[in-house]
Amino acid sequence: MQPEDEHRRRPSLSMPILRIARHQHETGALTIGNLLAALGEASFGWALVVFSLLTFLPLPPGSSLITALPLLVITLQMMLGFRYVRLPRFLSRKALDPEKLRRAVLRLRPVTRRLERVLVPRQTWIFARRNERALGVLLFVIAFALFLPVPFSGWFPAVSMFIIGVGLVERDGMVTMIGLVFGGASVVLTLSLLASFAMGADAMIDAAI
Numbered sequence: 001m002q003p004e005d006e007h008r009r010r011p012s013l014s015m016p017i018l019r020i021a022r023h024q025h026e027t028g029a030l031t032i033g034n035l036l037a038a039l040g041e042a043s044f045g046w047a048l049v050v051f052s053l054l055t056f057l058p059l060p061p062g063s064s065l066i067t068a069l070p071l072l073v074i075t076l077q078m079m080l081g082f083r084y085v086r087l088p089r090f091l092s093r094k095a096l097d098p099e100k101l102r103r104a105v106l107r108l109r110p111v112t113r114r115l116e117r118v119l120v121p122r123q124t125w126i127f128a129r130r131n132e133r134a135l136g137v138l139l140f141v142i143a144f145a146l147f148l149p150v151p152f153s154g155w156f157p158a159v160s161m162f163i164i165g166v167g168l169v170e171r172d173g174m175v176t177m178i179g180l181v182f183g184g185a186s187v188v189l190t191l192s193l194l195a196s197f198a199m200g201a202d203a204m205i206d207a208a209i
Contacts, residue, residue, distance in 0.1 A: 012112070012116065013112045013115060013116055013166060014105045014106075014108075014112055016039060017035075017049075017050070017105060018101075018102060018105060020038045021096065021098050021102070022098060024038070025098040030095060030096050030098060031094060031095050031096065032087065032091060032092060032093075032096060033087055033091075033092030033093060033094075035050060036050060036087070043084065043085070043169070044078055044084075044085055044165075044168060045165050045168030046165065046169055047070075047074045047165070048071070048164060048165030049162060049165035049166060049169065051067070051070045051161075052158050052161040052162040052165060053104045053105060053108065053162065054067050054070070054104065055067040055068065055146065055158040056104040056107045056108060057100045057101070068143055068144075068146040068147035069147070070087070070091060071139075071161060072140065072143045072147060073087070073088070073091075075139040075140040076136070076140055078133070078135060078136025078139060079133055079137055080133075080136075081132065081133055108159070111159060111162065111163065112166075115163065115175060118172075118175065119166070119170045119172050120170075120172060121170065121171040121172060122172055123173025123174050125173065126173040126176055126177065127168070127171060127173065127176075138180055138183070138184075139161070139183075141183075142157045142160055142161060142164075142180075142183035142184075142187060143157070143161065145157045145186055145187045145190040145191075146158055146161070148194070150190050150194055156185070156190075157187070157190070159182065159186075160179050160180070160182040160183035160186055161179070162179075163175060163176075163182060164176050164179035165179075166179075167179055
């Protein structure tokens with residue numbers, strides 16, 4: 001017989017978000033600020049999770065210019081050594097559509113299912129206070145890659161931010177580092193696409209001349 005802890009299933013990462021969003025929607029209080037407060041007292045981990053989810057909402061092309069802005073704000077706050085997320089009032093009071101949020105969560109289920117199997121507190125040195133600013137710098141660079149309106153690249157930095165956020169919430173340094181590696185690869189991909197588009201534009205200009 002296997003030990004009991006091997007049979008114990010880890011709680012779903014998605015359920016707290018969906019449960020709180022449903023309750024707040026029923027009471028007419030579903031806003032970004034209220035959702036974050038209910039999830040984790042404005043911690044950076046939950047902020048990364050929620051705002052990366054917003055990039056997966058069904059929005060028109062180019063919307064990453066808007067959805068990435070909150071990620072730039074909170075990663076900048078990490079760089080500056082803030083202890084908690086401080087959202088601008090207009091952003092904190094922004095209402096959310098629970099159905100669109102649910103669809104965004106479901107789009108990331110393949111990722112969350114895999115994370116749920118491996119998450120455990122480990123390599124917690126990465127979360128030490130002395131490392132927070134450096135971590136904020138790396139996250140800001142990834143968020144900036146998401147901010148750039150480069151076709152076919154936005155999905156990758158958004159997923160990496162989601163993974164890193166989950167790692168912060170669960171104090172899993174290994175998952176956080178995996179997210180950082182994935183984020184670094186997404187930055188390289190974004191820069192490569194930018195260079196490719198720039199060379200293509202130059203070639204078109206030269207041909208026109």
